[in-house]
Amino acid sequence: MTGMALQRRLLFGVGTFSFLFCIYILCLNLQRPLTRFIVPPRIHQASDLPAAGSSQDSKEPPERQNVANQRSLWPLTSTSNPSRVTQAATPPKLQKPAQNKSEDVLKSSTKPPTVRPLRATAATEPPFIGDEYMREDAPRLTDCSDSIQVQIRKTPFGSRFLGRPPVLQWAKHATREEFGRLSRYPGAHGWGGIGYDALVETLSVLNSSANQQMLDTWETRGNKSTCIRCAVVGNGGILKDSQKGTEIDDHHYVFRTNGAITKGFERDVGSRTTHYTFSTNTLMNSMRKYAGDGYRGPPVSQETRYVFLPDHDRDYLLMKAAATHTLVERGPERAKDPTKYFGEDVSAEKLKMYHPDFIRYLRNRFLRSNALKTKYKDIYRPSTGAVMLLAALHVCDQVSAYGFMTPDYRNYSDHYYDSSYHPVGFYINHDLRMEMNLWQQLHQAGLIRLYMRH
Known part of the structure; x- marks a missing residue:
């Protein structure tokens, strides 16, 4: 027992x-x-990097806080496809917008664009990557035999390059079907956080041929046999004493971004600006931070076009106000007059806005950073300068890049207009070293001509 x-x-x-x-x-x-993916892999010690916050204003928004363990030279494509990630948010239920004039404009435009995947999404790929894009068949502006679009197929970048995703968004794109597809992606990569009514009201003012084409003046100023030459000018300190101003201005088009100060620096950076790329956030930050250096706002001239990079709904609000010559309705820029930024002669024809498919395509195909494996994945995007340079790569025949980061960046101040040396700052929402690596590879492949001192 x-x-x-x-x-x-x-x-x-x-x-x-x-x-x-x-x-x-x-x-x-x-x-x-x-x-599993909260802390990004650390390759270099923090002591290898420039001092934290050294070149940025202390009043930067929270999403731009400095990260001391920023990675060095990450690979240009993802080395792993994690199978366990946070699921993308379900698209909001669409409410029928009120019948108004802006919707009438959309109904009378050409038929809605069709969307078809340009590459099948891998089974193990995170939903937020969204490697599917609208396809638009836009005719080439020239017969240039040495065009980047022709040469890139012969380089290692050929498999990444998709020649047909729309670079710009305009009235035709604001459909219920597209809203349902793109509202699942946040920030610059989609329409998440943008109400359907606000989207329709904004994009309805972008209904001319000038809003659809980045180089909308080419047909009146060039010819089919001439290769379109574009200078893309960053604000890097490498341009100080470069004496490249005349060379820059001699291009057909000159792209600039953010705190682009030309007055007093014409000898080194030129004076023309045909395309100015910015987000409302970077514009306001530049006007605050670089006022002491002489920055008073975007360049204003008859040939200047303003290319919005839509990070938030405030970009759509400022765009609409500028196109209609009204005050901004709401948000941080409420009651502000856009003509103070873009001049009294600003019109809807001078305004453009990057398509979120294009921004997501650049992130996924060219700058797929390891930050996408961290909790910061929703705020990471290519820098404004990177978007500008890669956009030129898709619309110009030949591209020369000036003032972009090179491996010897520590030898130069953050900006060419700095009165004293300021080291480059690194932030979690961009991967500047990865971008630097990409510029080197594009230069070596003969797809861009990158200005370097050595």
């Missing part, structure tokens, strides 16, 4: 231990996906 009791106690003890062990294993498995 005693033996049987002992045997029962032993079996009960073994069963209890097995049950507790199973609970322990289950807890470990449940916990793993929550922490």
Whole structure:
């Protein structure tokens, strides 16, 4: 009898231990996906990087806080496809917008664009990547035999390059179907956070041929046999004392971005601006931070076009106000007059806005940073200068890049107009070293001509 009791106690003890062990294993498995991709891999020590916050204003918005362990030269494509990631948000239910004039404009435009995947999404790819894009068949502006679009197929970039995603968004794109597709992507990569009514009202003013083409003046100023030459000018300190101003201005088109100060620096950076790329956030930051250096706002001239990079709804609000010569309705720029930024002669024809498919395509195909594996994935995007340079790569025949980061960047101040040396700052929402690596590879492939001192 005693033996049987002992045997029962032993079996009960073994069963209890097995049950507790199973609970322990289950807890470990449940916990793993929550922490797996929180901390980005660290390759270089923080001491290898410029001082934190050295070149940026301390009043930068929270999403631009400095990260001390920024990675160096990440690969240009993802080295892994994690199968466990946070699912993308379900698109909001669409409400029927009120019938108004802006919707009438959309109904009378050409038929809605068709969307077809330019590459099948891998089964293990995170939903937020969204490597599917609208396709638009836009005719080439020239017969240039040495065009980037012709040469890129012969380089290692050929598999990444998709010649047909729309670079710009305009009235035709604001459809319910497209809103349903793009509202699942946040920030610059989609229409998440933008109401359908606000989207329709904004894009309805972009209904001319000038809003559809980046180089809308070419047909009146060039010819089919001439290669379109574009200078893309960053604000890097490498341009100081470069004496490249005349060379820059001699291009057909000159692209600039953010705190682009030309007055007093014409000898080094030129004076013309045909395309100015910015987001409302970077514009306001530039006007605050670089006022002491002489920046008063975007360049204003008859040939200047203003290319919005839509990060938030405030970009759509400022765009609409500028096109209609009205005050901004709401948001941080509420009641501000856009003509103070873009001049009294600004018109809808001078305004353009990058398509979110294009921004997401650049991120996925050219600048797929390891930041996408971290909790910062929703705020990461290519820098404004990177978007500008890669856009030129898609619309120009030949591209020369000036003032972009090169491997010897520590030898130069952050900006060419800095009165004293300021090291380059690094932020989690951009991967500047990865961009620098990309410029080197595009230069070596003969797709761009990158200005370097050595």
